[in-house]
Amino acid sequence: MESKFSESAPVHTLSTMKKNTFVIFTFLWSQLCLAQADFYAHPAWSKNASIYEVNVRQYTPEGTFKAFEKSLPRLKDMGVDILWIMPIYPIGELNRKGSLGSYYAVRDYQKVNAEFGTMDDFKHLVAEAHSLGFKVILDWVANHSAPDNYLTHDHPDWYKHDSTGKIIPPVADWADVAAFNYNNKDLWNYQIESMKFWIKNADVDGFRCDVAMMVTLPFWKAVRTSLDSTKKVFMLAEAEGPEFNRHGFDMTYGWELLNLMNKTAKGENSASDFAAYFKKTDSLYSKSDYHMYFTSNHDENSWNGSEYERMGDAVKCFDVLCFTVPGMPLIYSGQEAAVSKRLKFFDKDTIDWKDYPLQSFYKTLLRLKKSSPELWNGADGGDMQMLETENKNVLAFCRKKGGNEIVVVLNLSKDPQYFHIKNNLLKGDFRNLFTASSTYSDGAYFATLKSWDYRILVKE
Secondary structure, eight states: OOOOOOOOOOOOOOOHHHHHHHHHHHHHHHHHHHHHHHHTOOOGGGTTOOEEEEOHHHHSSSOSHHHHHTTHHHHHHHTOOEEEEOOOSOBOOTTOOTTTOOTTSBSOTTSOOTTTOOHHHHHHHHHHHHHTTOEEEEEEOOSEEOTTSTHHHHOGGGBOBOTTSOBOOSSTTOTTOEEBOTTOHHHHHHHHHHHHHHHHHHOOOEEEETTGGGSOHHHHHHHHHHHHTTSOOEEEESSOSHHHHTTTOSEEEOHHHHHHHHHHHTTOOOHHHHHHHHHHHHHHSOTTOEEEEOSOOHHIIIIIOOHHHHHGGGHHHHHHHHHHSSSEEEEETTGGGTOOSOOOSSSOOOOOOTTOTTHHHHHHHHHHHHHOGGGOSGGGSOEEEEOOOSOTTEEEEEEEETTEEEEEEEEOSSSOEEEEEEEEEEEEEEEETTTOOEEEEEEEEEEEEOTTOEEEEEEO
16 A cells, blocks of 8 residues: 655754753763664664565566566575565455456455465575575555455454444545554454464564554554564664554654655755755664665555566666665565566566666665675664755765765766865775766766766766
């Protein structure tokens, strides 16, 4: 399900006393948050990982686990670490949308959708993925179920009802699902035990949690504590805000950056808006928090348009941004094939892979991310410092950790742009990642970038 959440703080005028009180409170709160973040320590394997979203239905003509499994060696060679697999559970038939229905209308939380194969097929997929070094997280739909899920009959008190006693959807337009009522702690126990079912029976490594902001935060905290007692898991919230990192999640969505990229592609923003975004993020989150950045995913593609529909020729420029700023980059099924259409959500619509025109591009970025400590996730990564370019349309920044350093320069416009950077961070020998050419800089760097062009300079 697609749902957006963002948070902005009002600006207040404070007296000197109130300012001092605010500073003290902010410090104490940040220390508390950091302590809680340490409690939910990230799995060690996630520190330099990237994530890939798997749409099993549309991935192959067969649309099965067995058929997708054949792509694992290619994805491994490309450099993918985490496979996020969209919901694999049986889909409800009551109020079904389209011919096949929504993955997010779950009819049974402990079974496999026959459309994709059998439970043994899924277990084999996870085992094969593990043997190649992947981690696998499952899409989890805690906010709602299909209206014909057996729970609606066996436990109607676990759902929300209208004044007539009828079970209702969480949003009027989501007529194919029924909203859970998390005031009932028996529902908490059922959801947690169902998540453990997939850890114990299929050895999954965590969960991506659909519309996490629509479920009470204490539930997610209980989930993480309980799951970690079974296996150290990785948790991704479809939500935006530091409170989710404090309540059991390793990573949250970067919708605000996505919206900024979409607007910039239309000529509505400049480099200073990106600098302001990252400054704001630094103030709201702790350094250990993970953010997921992307130019596409299943919701964006199907409902708001492919990245090419939203960003046009700026796609690769913004992909470079997502892979080099502090956060974990996501690739959605078909992006390496430069899929430019909206994939149908409720019907079969197989991806046309062509000859994987962008696979080499993503492979270069994925391997850079993996091998460069300055680009690692959260507190394991390096600091980000903005660089003055003397051009409002050119964004430049440096990621540095120890002796490792990368400089990124992006033309955020459709017109050629000249820029000039003068900074001691640019002293030394650098290699252009995509051309392999080397250059020496004495601290001054200037050039002209073509429309939506980009440069990644790796210090040698």
